[in-house]
Structure formats: structure tokens, C-alpha cells
Amino acid sequence: MKTIQWFPGHMAKAMREMEGDLKVVDGVIFVLDARCPASTFNPRLKQLVGSKPVLYVMNKGDLADGASDNLLARIKGVAAAVKINSLDRASRRDILGAIEKLIAERKAKYAAKGYNKTFRFMVVGVPNTGKSTLINLLAGGRRAETGDRAGVTRGRQWIRLGDIELLDTPGAMAPSLSNQSFAVRLAYVGCLNDDVLDMDDICLSLLSELYEKYPQRLRERYGVEGGTPLEMLDCVCSRMGFVVRGGGYDYDRSYRAVIDDFRKGRLGRLTLDSLADLDGLEF
Ligand SMILES: Nc1nc2c(ncn2[C@@H]2O[C@H](COP(=O)(O)OP(=O)(O)OP(=O)(O)O)[C@@H](O)[C@H]2O)c(=O)[nH]1
Ligand SMILES: [Mg+2]
Structure with missing residues (x-):
């Protein structure tokens, strides 16, 4: 098969913008596909994030089978992670709970000083993993544009919900798909x-x-x-x-x-990545 490569110019630009925006966010929500969380992990994006707190969201959990729970457990061993289905309102509580847990300590610190801080999160991930759909689930309604193809979101967009602000970003690929x-x-x-x-x-x-x-x-x-x-x-x-x-x-x-x-899931729920695929990835 011909080598697969995809890193259009708009993505390089988006990644430069994200680098700037990272300075103003308190954490990152890294959206993965539950069927292949290793394949949809972008090490380059993780590098960019540096030491900011990260919540990994294994999205499209409705399309993945039980094997994905083993992958989730492995990721949870090293980072905050949750598996959800962004099209299902029942997942809203799970994701909000995971975000609250991530900021609980800092929130308490600010509250003790009588300060009501707004926490800003940048939502990142490779194209089509459901970043915008996740934001709509959290914000309740169609605030961010979504679509069943890669590269729907082109510009950045801030969306506010209570004391949390979310930044939707365009999908970002690694410049080289070495694997x-x-x-x-x-x-x-x-x-x-x-x-x-x-x-x-x-x-x-x-x-x-x-x-x-x-x-x-x-x-x-x-x-x-x-x-x-x-x-x-x-x-x-x-x-x-x-x-x-x-x-x-x-x-x-x-x-x-x-x-x-x-x-579309007509071949049933399935998981493509194996535990071995997670080896060597630094979540
Ligand atoms: N089955 C299922 N489909 C989902 C889920 N989340 C998102 N989708 C679908 O996946 C497609 C991509 O969703 P988007 O939210 O546009 O993805 P994105 O990550 O913002 O994509 P880009 O903006 O292109 O980077 C859409 O057709 C969504 O309806 C999910 O949890 N389960
Ligand atoms: Mg989008």
C-alpha cells in the first residue's frame, strides 16, 4: 500500500495557534476514538501540551466493544481518562465529573481565597474524533459545527458553560505518520x-x-x-x-x-487497537 501521509498547511497553522492558546488554558481535554485510542493519540499534540493537566476522553464508546475497557484501564494507570458517547446525553455527567475531578484541588484553593476562577480547557485531538460534538454535549445544543468527515472545524471557538470555558480546535494530525x-x-x-x-x-x-x-x-x-x-x-x-x-x-x-x-457500526461494536499498541506511548 502507498504510504499514508496527511498534514495540510491549515493544520500546521492551527497547531501554531494552539501553541499560543495553550498559555491561557488551565488544562487540555484530549479526545481519542475508543476503538483505537493508540492510533488516535497524537504524540506531537501531547508534546505541545507540555505539563498542563490532561483529561483523555475515549469518545465514540458506543462503537467500541468491551476490549476498549482494557485500553481505558491502561491509560487510567498513567493519566485521567474517561470513556463516553458524545451523542448520548447520559454521558454528560461522566465527562463533567471527570473535569471537576481534574480541577477540584485548584478550585478549592481559589475558593479558599474567595476567588471564583474560570477554568479554561482546550479540546484537542486528531480530526473527526468528536471534539465539537463533545463540546455541544457539554454546552447543551449545537454550538460548534460538527460533521462526519475529517476537518470540519477550521477556526478556534470559545464556548462558555458556567465557570468553565472550552476552546474548540481544528483536528491536528502528526506531521509524520510514522506508524x-x-x-x-x-x-x-x-x-x-x-x-x-x-x-x-x-x-x-x-x-x-x-x-x-x-x-x-x-x-x-x-x-x-x-x-x-x-x-x-x-x-x-x-x-x-x-x-x-x-x-x-x-x-x-x-x-x-x-x-x-x-x-456506521453496522459490523458491530469493535476495538482495533490492542494493549500492545499502547506500549511506548507517553500519555
Ligand atoms: N457514534 C458516535 N458518533 C459520534 C460521537 N461523537 C461524535 N460523533 C460523530 O463523529 C463525527 C465527527 O464529529 P465532530 O464533532 O465533527 O468531530 P471533530 O473532532 O470536531 O472533527 P474536526 O472538527 O473535523 O476535527 C460526527 O458525524 C459526529 O456525529 C460518539 O460518541 N458516537
Ligand atoms: Mg470539530
């Missing part, structure tokens, strides 16, 4: 711009990764019983009725369908 196993997972879950990717390659790689980890899902939805990824795609076309006039299989349609099924 290509992580890079393909970023592509599967839609954190990279589909237009810069060979989606046929991405789909074949997804099929082979899913067959390795969740063969039953592919069997159930597409009748896949093994074989090469291309043979699996034949099953997809045959089962879903993707044929072109004249009789051949409509592969273009099948690539998009598989990726769409995966992203």
Missing part, C-alpha cells in the same frame, strides 16, 4: 481526508484486519468464509447484490459500502 498500522486505522475511522487516500486499498486492508480480529462479523454480514481480501470483496458484492450491467461485480460500490458499514 502505518496506526495510519490505516485512522483512515478506517475517518480521521484522515478520504480524498487523499486510495479507498480501495484502505477497504482491502480493513477487510483483512477485521477477518483477523472479528471473522464472525464478516461471515454474518457478507458471507465471508476466508480467502484473500479480494475474494472477500467478491463475497461482499455477491451478498449485497453489487453487480454492474453485463454481470460483473461493482467493486467501487463495495469498497464504499464496507467502509460505510464499518463507520
